[in-house]
Amino acid sequence: MSEPDKFEDDLLYAITRTGEGFRPEQVDQADLVAGGYQRGRRRWRRRSTVAVVGGAAALALVGTGAVYLTGATSSSGAGTVAAASSAAASSSAAVTPASAGSAAASASATASPATASASGDEVLATFQALLPKGQTADGKGTGTEPTPGKPYGGGIAAGATLLFDDGQGQAAMGISLGRLGKNDPNLTQNGCPDKKLVQYDACTSTPLPDGGSLTIFQGYEYPDKHVSTKWWNAKLIGADGRQIELSEWNSPAEKGSPDSRPTPPLSPEQLKAVVTDKSWDRIIAAIPEPKPVKARDTGKEYSATEILQNVAKLLPAGLTETETDGDGFGYANFVLDDGKGKSLVQLNVQDWSHSEDVKGQLFGNAQTLPDGTKLVIRKEGGNPGMWTVDTLHPDGLRVVISSFNSGTQKTPATRTAPVLTNDQMQAIAAAPVWKLKK
Numbered sequence: 189m190s191e192p193d194k195f196e197d198d199l200l201y202a203i204t205r206t207g208e209g210f211r212p213e214q215v216d217q218a219d220l221v222a223g224g225y226q227r228g229r230r231r232w233r234r235r236s237t238v239a240v241v242g243g244a245a246a247l248a249l250v251g252t253g254a255v256y257l258t259g260a261t262s263s264s265g266a267g268t269v270a271a272a273s274s275a276a277a278s279s280s281a282a283v284t285p286a287s288a289g290s291a292a293a294s295a296s297a298t299a300s301p302a303t304a305s306a307s308g309d310e311v312l313a314t315f316q317a318l319l320p321k322g323q324t325a326d327g328k329g330t331g332t333e334p335t336p337g338k339p340y341g342g343g344i345a346a347g348a349t350l351l352f353d354d355g356q357g358q359a360a361m362g363i364s365l366g367r368l369g370k371n372d373p374n375l376t377q378n379g380c381p382d383k384k385l386v387q388y389d390a391c392t393s394t395p396l397p398d399g400g401s402l403t404i405f406q407g408y409e410y411p412d413k414h415v416s417t418k419w420w421n422a423k424l425i426g427a428d429g430r431q432i433e434l435s436e437w438n439s440p441a442e443k444g445s446p447d448s449r450p451t452p453p454l455s456p457e458q459l460k461a462v463v464t465d466k467s468w469d470r471i472i473a474a475i476p477e478p479k480p481v482k483a484r485d486t487g488k489e490y491s492a493t494e495i496l497q498n499v500a501k502l503l504p505a506g507l508t509e510t511e512t513d514g515d516g517f518g519y520a521n522f523v524l525d526d527g528k529g530k531s532l533v534q535l536n537v538q539d540w541s542h543s544e545d546v547k548g549q550l551f552g553n554a555q556t557l558p559d560g561t562k563l564v565i566r567k568e569g570g571n572p573g574m575w576t577v578d579t580l581h582p583d584g585l586r587v588v589i590s591s592f593n594s595g596t597q598k599t600p601a602t603r604t605a606p607v608l609t610n611d612q613m614q615a616i617a618a619a620p621v622w623k624l625k626k
Contacts (some may be wrong), residue, residue: 253610306474307331312348314471316461322354322453332474344478346471350441357449358440363462365471368429369478378403378425382513384521384532384596386411389418392456399427402464404456409443412598417443420452430472430473432463486517488625490537495520499535502616507607511595523595529603530595535617540626541584551580561618565610572601577613583624589616 312329327350347364348477378401380391388407393400402424409417417439424432435451436459439445454462490498492514499522500509506621507524514520521534540547554562560582568574572594579587591606591613608616 191366235499256359305331306471307333308346308348311346311363311365311471312350314349314467315348315361315462318465318467319352319361320354320454320458322352325351325353325358331413332471332476344476346475350438354453356453357438359436359453360439360441361434361436361454363432363434365475366431367472367475367478368425368431368481370429370437370480371483372429372478372481373484374431375425375429378423380405383519383521384511384513385598387413387596387598390456396424396426396464401425402429402460403461406456409437409439415443417445417449418447418452420454420456420459420495422456422463424463428472429478429596430468432468432472434459434463488539489517490625491517492520495535495537496522498619498621499533499616502619502621504608505610507535524591525595525608527608528607531603531607532592532595532597533606533608534590534597536588537622538586539584540580540586541624543584547580550578553582557618559618559620563614563618565614572597572599574607575606575610575613577610577617579614579617581618581622581624585624586620589617590615616621 253552267465285563308329308331310329311331312327315329316324316327327348329348330346332344332346345364347362349360349362351358352361353359379393380389380403386407388405388411390406391404393401393403402422405419405421406421407419407421408421409415417437419442422434424430426432428471434454436454438452439447495514496509496512499520503509503524505527509522511523512520512527513522518538519534519536521532524531524533544626551564554564557563561578566580568576572592574590574592576588576590581587589608590617591605591608593601593603595602
């Protein structure tokens with residue numbers, strides 16, 4: 189498969205699968221042993237070349253934690269864009285701020301019905317027209333036309349990638365457009381990640397007048413910063429279900445290329461202007477309306493608040509939860525400090541009563557406690573290190589607790605071991621207070 193085809197397929201997959209839950213049975217044993225099948229809403233980046241981000245934090249069972257990522261309307265491009273000229277969609281083009289308005293105006297004169305497909309050239313030209321003055325190269329667009337032979341049928345998303353140079357160095361950029369169905373949890377999940385789980389320089393999340401939300405994230409391609417490449421992202425979730433994400437790097441490539449400039453070219457204000465521009469209305473309308481998502485039944489799940497309340501009663505005397513956070517249902521985290529340094533603690537509480545194959549993989553050689561609870565204890569090296577106690581209660585409720593010898597999941601260790609010992613974590617995870625809700 190060629191790289192352009194791979195990009196298109198990855199883009200379609202990312203747009204349509206972002207935010208979906210993953211069944212435990214879909215995860216390989218290595219991930220389970222490492223402590224974390226990806227569960228629930230994907231609140232961190234699920235992206236290919238264009239950095240498609242999932243809703244506000246990816247929720248890993250343990251170890252990788254729960255992380256996300258991800259206004260006024262720009263006056264340029266107020267009209268709709270029906271078709272891109274071959275010149276505007278060429279692989280190398282000069283872009284000026286004024287071109288946004290002219291491209292939109294000329295195209296609106298021949299506008300197609302709102303249901304007409306949008307070509308990849310149109311998506312790319314619209315993207316180019318909204319960029320500030322500079323040169324673009326290697327442009328590639330994916331339209332909404334149904335594409336035989338493509339995964340998921342094609343025509344369910346749109347996007348474009350290019351290299352942009354404003355005279356300060358080439359930078360990779362990518363934009364993706366999709367639509368979220370009714371009840372899709374991503375409609376309400378567009379916020380900044382928990383800094384205990386991912387490090388970044390700045391992030392703002394604001395409501396929009398139409399009832400949507402916009403998150404501007406300024407972080408790094410690798411949250412642990414072992415490579416200096418910066419990744420900035422704007423994510424718009426509209427009240428009409430539109431999801432528009434723009435990503436940029438201070439490098440000609442997302443990965444594996446030296447930094448070409450100190451920061452990505454677009455400022456947070458410019459990122460906002462691009463994703464909120466009305467020029468995208470026509471392309472969003474060309475994406476088929478998705479089927480409504482079945483509302484999630486959370487009645488049998490433990491909320492983050494319930495998890496924190498239960499654990500607070502089980503902590504050793506003198507310890508108190510601080511810096512608490514969670515993902516609504518099934519996951520919570522907090523920090524403990526015994527006066528010798530902070531220690532991050534994470535818990536996942538999930539129904540595994542129907543996950544027979546996976547239970548066998550993970551708990552096949554587990555210790556069995558007197559009440560029938562299965563117990564596995566692990567320690568993963570690294571800086572910081574992670575200590576985990578994994579339990580499967582007789583009724584099928586899985587309770588996992590992990591502790592770090594640092595106050596965050598990404599910053600270096602500040603102590604030799606977590607605040608909680610393995611025995612103390614076992615007492616919490618195996619406590620009879622955890623019962624599968626009927």
